[in-house]
Amino acid sequence: MQKLVVIGAGMASGRVLEHLRETAPDAYEITLFNAEPRGNYNRIMLSPVLSGEKSYPEIVTHDDDWYAANKVTCRFGEHVVRIDREAKQVHGQKGAVPYDKLLIATGSAPFIIPVPGKDLPGVVAYRDLDDTNAMIAATGKSGARAVVIGGGLLGLEAAAGLRLRGMEVTVLHLMGHLMERQLDEAAGYLLKKDLERRGITVLTNASTKAILGEDRAEAVLLEDGTVLDADLVVMAVGIRPETRLAVDAHLEVGRGIEVNPQMLTSDPDILAVGECVELNGQLFGLVAPLYDQAKVAAATLTAQAAEFVPRELSTKLKVTGCDLFSAGDFAEGEGREDIVFRDPARGVYRRLVIEGNRLIGAVMYGDTADSNWFFGLIKDGADIEEMRETLIFGPACQGGGQADPLSAVAALPPEAEICGCNGVCKGTIVKAIEGGAGDLGALRAITKASGSCGTCTGLVEQVLQVTLGDDFQRPAAQPMCGCTELTHEDVRLLIKTKELKSQEAVWQELGWKTVNGCHACRPAVNYYLLADWPLEYKDDPQSRFVNERNHANIQKDGTYSVMPRMWGGMTTPQELIAIAQAAEKYGATVKVTGGQRIDLLGVRKEDLPGIWYDLNQAGMVSGHAYTKGLRTVKTCVGSDWCRFGTQDSTGLGIKLEKKLWGSWTPHKVKLAVSGCPRNCAEATCKDVGIICVDSGYQVGVAGAAGMDVKETERLVDVRTEEEAIEWTTAFIQLYRENAKYLDRPYKWVAKVGLDWVKEVLGNDAERTALVERFDVSQSVYQKDPWAERASPEAARRFQPLADFTKEAAE
Amino acid sequence: MNWIDIGAVEDVPLRGARLVKTHEGCVAVFRTAETEVFAASDTCPHKAGPLSEGIVHGQKVTCPLHNWVFDLNTGLAQGADDGRIEVYPVQIVEGRILLDVSFLAKRSAA
Numbered sequence: 080m081q082k083l084v085v086i087g088a089g090m091a092s093g094r095v096l097e098h099l100r101e102t103a104p105d106a107y108e109i110t111l112f113n114a115e116p117r118g119n120y121n122r123i124m125l126s127p128v129l130s131g132e133k134s135y136p137e138i139v140t141h142d143d144d145w146y147a148a149n150k151v152t153c154r155f156g157e158h159v160v161r162i163d164r165e166a167k168q169v170h171g172q173k174g175a176v177p178y179d180k181l182l183i184a185t186g187s188a189p190f191i192i193p194v195p196g197k198d199l200p201g202v203v204a205y206r207d208l209d210d211t212n213a214m215i216a217a218t219g220k221s222g223a224r225a226v227v228i229g230g231g232l233l234g235l236e237a238a239a240g241l242r243l244r245g246m247e248v249t250v251l252h253l254m255g256h257l258m259e260r261q262l263d264e265a266a267g268y269l270l271k272k273d274l275e276r277r278g279i280t281v282l283t284n285a286s287t288k289a290i291l292g293e294d295r296a297e298a299v300l301l302e303d304g305t306v307l308d309a310d311l312v313v314m315a316v317g318i319r320p321e322t323r324l325a326v327d328a329h330l331e332v333g334r335g336i337e338v339n340p341q342m343l344t345s346d347p348d349i350l351a352v353g354e355c356v357e358l359n360g361q362l363f364g365l366v367a368p369l370y371d372q373a374k375v376a377a378a379t380l381t382a383q384a385a386e387f388v389p390r391e392l393s394t395k396l397k398v399t400g401c402d403l404f405s406a407g408d409f410a411e412g413e414g415r416e417d418i419v420f421r422d423p424a425r426g427v428y429r430r431l432v433i434e435g436n437r438l439i440g441a442v443m444y445g446d447t448a449d450s451n452w453f454f455g456l457i458k459d460g461a462d463i464e465e466m467r468e469t470l471i472f473g474p475a476c477q478g479g480g481q482a483d484p485l486s487a488v489a490a491l492p493p494e495a496e497i498c499g500c501n502g503v504c505k506g507t508i509v510k511a512i513e514g515g516a517g518d519l520g521a522l523r524a525i526t527k528a529s530g531s532c533g534t535c536t537g538l539v540e541q542v543l544q545v546t547l548g549d550d551f552q553r554p555a556a557q558p559m560c561g562c563t564e565l566t567h568e569d570v571r572l573l574i575k576t577k578e579l580k581s582q583e584a585v586w587q588e589l590g591w592k593t594v595n596g597c598h599a600c601r602p603a604v605n606y607y608l609l610a611d612w613p614l615e616y617k618d619d620p621q622s623r624f625v626n627e628r629n630h631a632n633i634q635k636d637g638t639y640s641v642m643p644r645m646w647g648g649m650t651t652p653q654e655l656i657a658i659a660q661a662a663e664k665y666g667a668t669v670k671v672t673g674g675q676r677i678d679l680l681g682v683r684k685e686d687l688p689g690i691w692y693d694l695n696q697a698g699m700v701s702g703h704a705y706t707k708g709l710r711t712v713k714t715c716v717g718s719d720w721c722r723f724g725t726q727d728s729t730g731l732g733i734k735l736e737k738k739l740w741g742s743w744t745p746h747k748v749k750l751a752v753s754g755c756p757r758n759c760a761e762a763t764c765k766d767v768g769i770i771c772v773d774s775g776y777q778v779g780v781a782g783a784a785g786m787d788v789k790e791t792e793r794l795v796d797v798r799t800e801e802e803a804i805e806w807t808t809a810f811i812q813l814y815r816e817n818a819k820y821l822d823r824p825y826k827w828v829a830k831v832g833l834d835w836v837k838e839v840l841g842n843d844a845e846r847t848a849l850v851e852r853f854d855v856s857q858s859v860y861q862k863d864p865w866a867e868r869a870s871p872e873a874a875r876r877f878q879p880l881a882d883f884t885k886e887a888a889e
Numbered sequence: 890m891n892w893i894d895i896g897a898v899e900d901v902p903l904r905g906a907r908l909v910k911t912h913e914g915c916v917a918v919f920r921t922a923e924t925e926v927f928a929a930s931d932t933c934p935h936k937a938g939p940l941s942e943g944i945v946h947g948q949k950v951t952c953p954l955h956n957w958v959f960d961l962n963t964g965l966a967q968g969a970d971d972g973r974i975e976v977y978p979v980q981i982v983e984g985r986i987l988l989d990v991s992f993l994a995k996r997s998a999a
């Protein structure tokens with residue numbers, strides 16, 4: 080009888096042995112080595128063992144009786160240390176065995192990130208039963224904390240299992256969302272939300288710097304300085320094919336042991352299967368393809384013709400209650416089309432990727448009942464042309480079904496506040512409707528909802544529609560863009576009431592129809608989030624128009640203009656010299672603007688960090704001449720010089736500019752302060768314009784002098800400079816919190832009414848609170864963006880990624 | 890195919906782009922998702938706007954100058970606009986971005 084030696088008793092080799100027993104029980108005398116002190120078991124069921132839902136004996140696939148019955152000589156707990164191809168012998172720790180055929184099935188080794196402290200006791204990987212038992216042991220101590228490094232399949236199953244056993248668990252993930260290889264952002268968001276609901280803390284964009292501890296792991300240190308206490312650290316960042324034996328034996332090895340479609344390595348007497356192999360550059364990390372490989376390997380061993388063909392894979396997470404599914408490939412291919420369906424009320428997300436007439440990828444969260452049907456379509460390459468329109472609704476809805484644009488409103492709980500001005504919540508409105516209020520007018524009369532500033536009108540109407548059904552015909556409001564049925568005002572209010580603090584949350588909870596918005600809604604949503612949650616939300620430069628991302632104004636030829644701030648229009652000889660030098664050095668054209676400052680035009684993108692650095696050195700900061708934010712505060716010379724000046728208009732202008740610069744607003748904001756009613760600073764056509772008079776300051780708002788021309792309206796007359804600054808700041812914060820993106824103040828005031836603005840700002844407590852909220856926002860956003868980007872590290876981003884023109888010239 | 894390593898995936902901001910300069914003009918490398926990249930000509934067929942500075946959404950980019958939208962799979966302008974940008978094969982291998990630069994050889998060969 081021929082001798083077969085198998086290295087590794089894992090999922091793949093177990094299947095090979097079964098096929099051999101079925102097709103050719105007497106072909107080989109088999110010796111099975113395994114480094115683990117046990118035989119084959121179902122490795123993927125370690126997660127239920129960890130969580131306590133199963134026990135080890137339940138997941139054993141081959142027991143002693145099986146090996147005995149099938150005459151397999153077991154050498155468990157014994158590492159193979161060397162393969163001698165000349166002598167055709169395998170060397171185990173306890174001695175050599177000759178072979179006619181050899182099967183390598185050594186699987187993978189967990190990848191351990193090379194940080195200080197990685198070898199401390201208390202740091203474990205997640206690969207085998209011993210790791211699982213080590214984790215279970217750590218849960219014994221009450222109040223014990225675990226940090227799981229890696230938010231992929233393994234890491235999350237580990238986290239969920241440890242949490243079920245009562246540990247405090249934090250997951251660290253390097254990327255922006257969980258399981259980024261299988262899920263897109265929306266599904267990643269829902270998964271994170273589900274895990275957080277179970278009490279697991281999830282930190283994304285978290286990079287581990289070191290594991291701290293004297294004799295054992297005690298804490299994890301992150302790059303950003305955060306320290307997380309940990310009794311147990313689980314590393315689940317990835318795997319590497321276990322190829323050491325093959326490398327030493329001089330078999331051909333790439334990332335894995337190279338095999339042909341018959342599972343033969345570069346030595347015709349040696350086969351390999353499982354995670355340790357590589358076929359045409361591809362590695363395999365899920366059991367489905369390994370089972371196919373096992374079948375082929377068994378056939379090859381018995382001289383049958385067979386060929387391994389990699390097929391489509393799908394992923395599910397084995398965490399009870401987290402229903403997710405992902406299949407196919409999102410990353411490559413031509414001519415694709417996305418179809419997205421979201422049901423915020425049920426926490427459902429579905430995305431299909433179609434290429435030509437075929438479905439090539441699917442991500443689902445929340446409701447995966449139809450996943451097999453979709454996976455079938457992907458695997459078979461079925462023609463879906465006929466059902467394209469309704470495909471996303473699954474097999475049951477072929478021919479019907481529509482996404483409900485009102486589901487976001489329907490999903491709001493009764494206590495969700497709809498009208499902020501009058502503190503009216505959804506429940507009150509619904510009660511009034513049920514009590515007979517059948518239209519907006521009646522609702523306003525009874526509940527006061529939408530009776531003040533009116534920005535919630537759209538939402539109140541939606542509540543009417545949801546409650547009354549077809550009895551109510553809502554006037555068609557202009558939706559924000561093609562990605563949603565909601566208006567800007569609706570979105571702003573829902574971000575506040577539902578406490579949505581990330582873009583993913585907005586897309587999912589408000590039922591966006593696209594994967595991640597478009598060029599119209601993204602900048603608006605980004606603004607709303609940062610204005611409402613300045614401390615929690617982090618500004619996303621990629622959701623900004625180029626000017627705001629690059630902090631310079633793009634020109635028609637792709638160059639940029641650079642405009643330093645000139646506080647209140649004042650400058651100094653030193654500043655002018657520095658501006659002149661910078662202009663010369665970077666070849667810029669110099670122009671005096673209509674806003675009392677100097678513009679340097681025609682600067683190349685690569686030179687931006689350089690010119691910013693030079694201007695910074697002379698004490699100048701960005702003039703934000705590119706932002707939806709504070710632009711200029713124009714002033715006149717005022718009482719310092721002018722024979723008619725009543726107050727220090729220049730000084731007040733500078734104070735205002737120093738207070739307000741750097742804040743983001745729905746549209747640009749321009750101010751002016753004139754020293755007397757002759758109004759040389761043109762204050763009467765600004766967003767906020769102040770006219771100084773003998774008795775104090777006249778604060779006007781909502782002027783315009785661009786596409787429309789409109790005189791300011793008087794907001795208030797105050798006696799002191801401090802009051803003028805306070806009212807101005809409060810007005811701007813009210814505008815920041817309520818206006819629709821891209822409405823200048825005059826447009827917004829026209830919608831809500833100056834009376835309402837006066838009423839809010841006239842309330843002392845309200846006014847003070849607005850100023851306080853403005854200050855909180857400024858603590859984050861009043862930073863010179865030029866200085867931040869002139870550092871060598873940040874400046875790199877302004878250079879090309881690669882430059883082949885230089886290489887070729889050499 | 891002639892794959893050349895042009896940088897790490899993280900060098901391109903998520904939903905952003907970076908430039909690769911070549912003798913055939915600038916190529917923009919877009920990162921549409923954590924592990925998804927596309928490469929296309931940087932130059933808008935409308936009035937030569939730099940597409941690498943546009944807003945990236947789904948597998949599309951919007952030109953920063955006048956809002957034409959291009960599908961990065963096909964290079965075709967969307968909606969009413971009529972135009973197309975060249976798209977190039979690109980792939981991610983172990984966290985590195987590989988660009989197929991065969992299109993550069995065409996000219997030198999001629």
Ligand code: SRM
Pocket residue numbers: 632633634635640670671672673674675676677678704710711747749783784785786787823
């Ligand atoms: C540089 C400057 C013209 C100049 O050379 O003087 C200028 C230049 C631009 N203005 Fe202006 N505006 C300039 C003062 C004005 C003024 C006068 C003022 O500020 O006193 C107005 C009228 C007041 C107002 O703000 O409405 C003005 C009303 C506009 C508008 C119309 C806004 C509106 O709501 O009606 C736009 C378009 C927009 O913002 O959507 C605009 C847009 C632009 C843009 C940014 C167009 C663009 O998106 O590329 C121009 C950039 C030119 C370039 O290639 O860099 N610019 N622009 C002025 C810069 C002032 C500064 O120091 O910051």
Ligand SMILES: Cc1cc2nc3c(=O)[nH]c(=O)nc-3n(C[C@H](O)[C@H](O)[C@H](O)COP(=O)(O)OP(=O)(O)OC[C@H]3O[C@@H](n4cnc5c(N)ncnc54)[C@H](O)[C@@H]3O)c2cc1C
Pocket residue numbers: 086087088089090091092112113114115122123124125126157158159160184185186187205206207233236321324352353354355363364365366367369395397
């Ligand atoms: C916790 C967990 C959950 C998983 N969940 C899923 C899932 O839901 N779905 C899915 O498809 N996949 C899942 N996987 C992946 C799946 O388990 C692997 O793809 C599969 O086990 C690989 O099979 P293999 O035979 O190649 O290697 P393994 O099953 O790892 O077997 C290799 C064996 O070789 C032994 N060995 C290595 N070197 C030597 C040597 N020199 N001498 C002797 N013996 C050696 C090892 O000790 C090991 O027992 C999961 C994995 C883990 C760890």
Ligand code: SF4
Pocket residue numbers: none
């Ligand atoms: S008026 Fe303003 S936007 Fe128009 S061309 Fe002049 S600078 Fe440009």
Ligand code: FES
Pocket residue numbers: 933934935936937938952953954955956957
């Ligand atoms: S240059 Fe691109 S849209 Fe005009």
